[in-house]
Amino acid sequence: MLPWLLAWSSLILWPGCVSPVALHRAVLAYDEQVARVTREQLLLNIVRASDSHPIHFTSVPSVAATFLFQASAGITPPEGDARGLVAPLINATVAENPTITIVPIEGEEFTQRLLTPIEESRLLSLVSVGTDFNMLLRLTAASLRLFEAGEDRRISNDPSRPIGYQEFRRLVAHLAALHQEQHLHIQRVMAQPVWEGLVRGPLEPHDILQAIEKTYQWQSLPQSGAYQLTRSRLLVSNYPAGAVDLAQLTQLGKRAKEWPPNEILVDIRPGFPGGESPIQGTIQLRSFDSILRFLGVEMINNDGNVRRGHELSTNPARLLTIEKVDTRSHATVAVQYQGQLYAVSANTWDLEVFRLLYQLFQMTVKPIQAPVPGITIAK
Incomplete structure (x- = not known):
């Protein structure tokens, strides 16, 4: 039993x-x-x-x-x-x-996730969690647009254009060194008006909260009784907020009033750390599709390493090394394409770049x- x-x-x-x-x-x-x-x-x-x-x-x-x-x-x-x-x-x-x-x-998801330029808030989120600034800019920035002598000059982050690519690397290394030395300030300043008009009745609390979540804010205009909706923009500078006269920032804002939403204002000026190499312009962020094509172009174009006076701990000439291999045994990430096996290099820098690329892709996910x-x- x-x-x-x-x-x-x-x-x-x-x-x-x-x-x-x-x-x-x-x-x-x-x-x-x-x-x-x-x-x-x-x-x-x-x-x-x-x-x-x-x-x-x-x-x-x-x-x-x-x-x-x-x-x-x-x-x-x-x-x-x-x-x-x-x-x-x-x-x-x-x-x-x-x-x-x-x-x-x-369709529309392809457009929004892959073809639309990365928003500046995404970059700010990654910087705030300690992402390597040099690595982040080399991956996400399409170019630097400099304001020089009343004209704009564009410097492309494109390995197939060696001269401009070298200069881009030098300027980004300069910004990254300032960030590493804790002399770079990334802050929201210089609100841009995007709408102005009359509103029926007072603003509701949810209207104000929604605006704040999207980096917008409402301002009342007492003279006309209207409201103005403004948007704050990111400023990358070598000085803290309040260290520069507001009139100078206002003038800079007028100069760049129409810059697109995927551009971040840069103002490295004399009199502050790193001011011996001043930079005034914008960083243009690219789409995820452009990031993949940049890495693809980099596979077949490679130039010498570029470093600044204060050398960064890591700054290889090729941002992401992808190798042809015979077996998957020692590869962290590998894939077969047209009869050839490709793998991400096992170096720490390359694995970190690929991890950042994975994070950026996940940040584009839409419902x-x-x-x-x-x-x-x-x-």
Whole structure:
């Protein structure tokens, strides 16, 4: 009788013991595979861009799995000389039925995520969590637009144009060194008017909060009784707020009043740390598509290293090294393309650059209207 009791008790408790273990393993396994798909798609599209092929992404917005745990028991009749003894039969199965939603990134989502320039708030978020400033600008900046003698001069971050690329690297290294020495200030200043008019009734609290969340603010104009909606912009400077006369900032703001929303104002002026090499202009941020194409161009164009007087700890000539390899065994990220295996270099700098690229891609994610089935666990 005791063996029967033990058998039945095991049968009853088995699903409850196994289901958490199965769920734990399934969640971690799905998480790793989705992350791996994203990593390999990033690398694949860099290689595609180096070959002048169009890029394409497919996202996995949801993974739902149904787990079915079944158990059954029975007995077998005695046979031969069993003397009337019966043998228990216990059968248990685990079935997993995953439902994976796969959505190609195309249409409006493709435009918003891949073709729209990165917002300045994204860059500020990455700087605030300690991202290497030199690495960040080399990856996200398309060019520097300098205000010189009443004219604008554009310096491209393009390895295929060596002269301009060298100058861009020198200027970015200068800014990064100031940031490393804690002499660079990144602050919101110089509000730009974007709308002005009459509003029916007083402003509601949610209107004010929504404006603040999007770096806008409302201002009342007592003379006309109207309201003005203004937007603050980022300023990268070598002086803290209040150290420069407001009239000078106002004049600079008038000069750059029409600069696009993907440009960040830079004002490195004499009289403050780093002022021996003044810079006045804007940093133009590029789209994610442009970032991938930049890395693709860099695969086939490489120039010498560029460093400033105060050398940075790391500043390799090539921002991200992608190698042709024979096996995946020692590669953190590798992908097959047209019969050749490509991998991200195992150097710490290259892995950090690729991690930053992954973060930027995740920051472009928009809500996807796709049918997502519920997750159920049946016993």
